[in-house]
Each structure stands twice: as C-alpha cells, then as structure tokens.
Amino acid sequence: MLRVDALLRSEYLFFLLFIIPILMGTSSSMLLPVSAQPKSHVFLEDWFGVKFTLNVTVDETWMLPKTYDVSIKIRVTDMGGNQHLWINDIKVGVSLYVEERLLVDRYLYSTGDEYSAMVSLKSDTAFSLLKPGDTGSYKLYLDIRGKVKDKYGFEWSGWTYESFDIDVYAPPAPVKITSELPPKIVVNDTFSLKVSVTNEGDYPITDLEVEISEPFGAIITGDKTYALNKLDPKSTETFTFQLKATLPSETSTTAYVSYKSVNGYKVYRWSFPFCEKKIDIVIGRIPTMLTCAVSSGRITKGDSIIVSGSLTPPMREFITLTFTRPDGTTFDRTVQTGTDGTYSYQYTPDATGGWSVKASWAGSLYYEGSSSTPVSFTVEEKRCIIATATYGSELTPEVMFLRGFRDGIVMNTFAGRSFMKVFNAWYYSFSPAVASMIAANDVLRNLTKIILYPLIGVLRLATATYSLFSFNPELGVVAAGFVASSLIATVYFTPCFLIICFIKRLEIPVKAIYVQFLSLALSTMLILLAELTQCASLMMLSTSIFVLTTISLVMALSIKYPLKLIADIKYLLKRGQK
Secondary structure, three states: OHHHHHHHHHHHHHHHHHHHHHHHOOOOOOOOOOOOOEEEEEEEEEEOOEEEEEEEEEEOEEEOOOOEEEEEEEEEEEOOOOOEEEEEEEEEEEOOOEEEEEEEEEEEOOOOOEEEEEEEEOOOOOOOOOOOOOEEEEEEEEEEEEEEEOOOOOEEEEEEEEEEEEEEEOOOOOEEEEEEOOOOEEOOOEEEEEEEEEEOOOOOEEEEEEEEOOOOOEEEOOOOEEEEEEEOOOOEEEEEEEEEEOOOEEEEEEEEEEEEOOOOOEEOOOOOHHHEEEEEEEEEOEOOEEOOEEOOOEEEOOOOEEEEEEEEOOOOOEEEEEEEOOOOOEEEEEEEOOOOOEEEEEEOOOOOEEEEEEEEEEEOOOEEEEEOOOEEEEEEOOOOHHHHHHHOOOOOHHHHHHHHHHHHHHHHOHHHHHHHHHHHHHHOOOHHHHHHHHHHOHHHHHHHHHHHHHHHHHHHHHHHHHHHOOOOHHHHHHHHHHHHHHHHHHHHHHHHHHHHHHHHOOOOOHHHHHHHHHHHHHHHHHHHHHHHHOOHHHHHHHHHHHHHHHHHHHHHHHHHHHHHHHHHHHHHHHHHHO
16 A cells, blocks of 8 residues: 555656646647648556557647547557556546546456547637637647556556647638718718628637727717627628718728637737728718899899899808809809898899809808809890980980980999989889880871980080099089089970969069079088998989979079069060050
C-alpha cells in the first residue's frame, strides 16, 4: 500500500508541474489551415513491466464546426510476467476547451492483444475566442487510467498522459450590408431606412444585432436596434428603421452589425470592416410652387396692371417680381405675401409694347425657392377716340399731334400723369359712344373737325409754353395746363355763357371771382405740396381743382367785363336819347 500511495502522490505532483501548462495550450493566427490530412502519433508506454504502444490518429487540423474524430489503438508488446492489463477509462480533450470521456473496462492478457476506440470531439462554442478565418494551435491530450495485476496478485494503478499539437481552424463568417432609401427626402418627411444583412458564409450566424447611428438633420423615431436569433447561410434579413427629417443637409448614418460566428466568436465592427456601412442621406428643402397672373392681357398706356399670385405652401415671404420692358431691359419690384401665401402688386407701365412679368422666390432654410412662368401683357397707346373718328385715322397729322402732346409732354411728368388719370376716367366714360356716332355721320364728322381745330391751336400754344419752362418739366406742364385751360375756357365756354348771361341779364358777383382766385391759389399750393411728397392722390385732386378753377375764373372774367361794357354802352345811349 505504501508503494501505491507514493505512486499516487507522484501522479498529482506530475499533474501540477507538467500537465496543467500543457492543457492551457497555445494559439496562433493564420489565414488558412495548414493541413486537414490524417496523421498518426505513436507513444511507447510501460506500466509496471507491461509494455504497450499507444497509436493516436487524427487530422492535423480540426475544421470547425465539424466533429473531430480521434482514433485510439492500444497494443500490448510485452506483459512482463504480469497477469493482465486493465484499461479502465480514457479521456480525450483539447486544452481546457473540449473533453470526452470513454469508459472502457477492457482486460488485455497477453502480448499482441489490442484495444481500439474512436472518440468524437464536438466544439459547440468551445473555441469562442478563435477569430473567424484564423487558425489556432492547441494541445490535444489523452488521459488513460487503468491497473496492472502482477504475478503475485497485487494490483498497481497505471496512468498515461500524452499530448501533441493540433491546429483548430475557424471558418470565415462574412456578412454583406446593403441599404435602401426613398428616392427623395425633404424636411418633415418621415421615411424608412431599410438595412439588409446577408450571411455570405457557409454556416449560420447567431445573436445578430443591427444598429444605426442618428444622423445630423434627422431623428430616429422608431427602434434604434434590431435583433435576430439566427441567420442561415446565404440568407438575407431586412430591418426597417423609421426616421424623420428635421433639417436640410447632406448627412449620413452608419449601420453597425454584430453577431456570433458558428464557433461562438463575437464579431464586432472594430475587428471586421464589413460589419459597418456608411449610408449617405440627402435631406432636401420642402418644395414650393409660385404662381403669377396679370389682371389683363392688354391695357392702354397710363393704366395700371395688377400682378397677383400665390406661394404654396402658404407663408409670409418677400417675392421678387421681374418686369421685362419692350426694349428687353428688366427691373425688379418686391412684394410680400400674406399669411395665406397670396400677393398683389399694382404697377403702371411707362412704355408701349410687349411686356412680361415673372415672380420668383429664393427660398429659406426649410423651403426650396421657386419661380413662376413669365406672363405677358401688351401696353397700347391711349387712342384719341373722338379725334380718330373725326379724321378717319390715327396717322393723320392732327391725331398724331394730339397724341404727341398727351404722351410726349403731359404723361412725362408726375403732375401730368396724375391729372390724366382723372381726365381719362371722365373722357373714356363717354367718348366711345360719341366716336361711334361721329364715325357713322359725315355731317357730324365735319362739324367735329370745325370744333377741334381751335383745340389744336390751343394745344400748340400750350406746347410753346411748356418749351419755355423746359428746364423744369413739372413747372412747364403746370404752366401749359394753365394756358390750355384759359384758352379752352375763352374759346369754347365763354361765348355760350356770355350769351346766356346777356339774355337772362345775369351778373357775375365780385365775391365769386375772389373765391375763384383763392381756389386757384390754394390748388397751386397743393400741387407744390404733392410734388414735394410725391403723393399721387393729392396731385390728382389738386390738378383737377387747378384746371376747373382756371376755366371757371377765365369764364367769369371774360363774361363780367364784356357784360359791364355792354351795360355802360346801353346807359350812354339812353342818356343821349334824352
């Protein structure tokens, strides 16, 4: 018994000093396994005089995740006078990762006796530290326990521990990441990002996790991470992430994938570049639509045109209206939309011919700019309707002179334009009907010619007056207006009213003349104020009062003094008769 105990103590000491370091094994990283061919390892053993060979045949490389077959053959070469060799159990393992135990209970009695066994090792996740695609070097060990019965009948415990290096190869576990986005993304859109993961390896992967980073200019509204228990070889799984665009930008997100390989290795992006993918995202501004229309496609010079339209989606913004004149030059005007997105702008064109106008908006941080299609309109000369009907054509010298006086002198000044707005409203309210009657009646046409000839002469004198003040067109047009009004009153109105007053024995009060002088002075001051303030409505009022007052004053003066002269003559004649 003392001998057996001693042997047992020696056995444990040997285990502590030699076996444990062997069990720990070593590993090395290689791109491919060295060999998968079978190789035999033969060991000579001696248990208390019983000599036997231990033949272990294995593949040089364990190709995970397959089972690893270990072929064991024990053959007695010399019994050494002992009665038998008893093989109790055999343990086969690889370092500290995998171990299989085989209960044998086999007796070998004579030289030449053999015992054979096959042990299959399964890896499962034992080699979870072995990176996919790498090869590690490990110790395969055999632990054989048994007894020897000597010729005296004593039993002695026998133990064999042998090891050698094998390679363990972990297969690659590649994946492929693809993504899909909507063709167009704009601010405030809720959109889907589809991330697809394909297992391109030959074995399943497990514990798959897919995560995306939150991009600048968007927020993740749904799950940030998705998980899948298992993804089979050559299979694809798609994960849909929900995001909302918040800011126009050219941004990106990154999809991260992690999983376990078939041997249990945790695959992360920092070890395997194919486990992450940058996904570019372009977030555009919200599209807008801008419309533009004009109140009429054809207007006469001096009239205003209204440009209107709307901006969609409705918002309060500044719109640029670009006008193109008949000569091709352009100019801009700015108008602000209301809260409903609509706008309106009134403009008076200053030239005849074909015009066009286009609305445009540069956009804002969240909204795209937009522009409308150009809208055309035509500005025509104001026709001298009665004169044209009287003389038969717009090209006659008389009509062309009248139009030239209006457009070349009056309409080229602020005071003149303002007065013509009032005059045109009055004149064109009845002139079309009068012109139609004149054009249809030769007698009436000839009569109108006689009536218009003094007007042409009056306007020639007004033109000459305007020329005297050419250094100041505004002053010149007021002076020309005074001369024209005075002469028109003298030529057209005074004779008629003079006859009426003579027949009815009417007199013009002196106070009435004073009032008219005051009215003329006041209207002149208002014209000056309107010029200084450039107030169109004040100028329209003051010039109208100025013209009417001038006509009225000249009529009063032209009637009062001739009537007084007639009255004096009559008085002298009566005294002479007495």
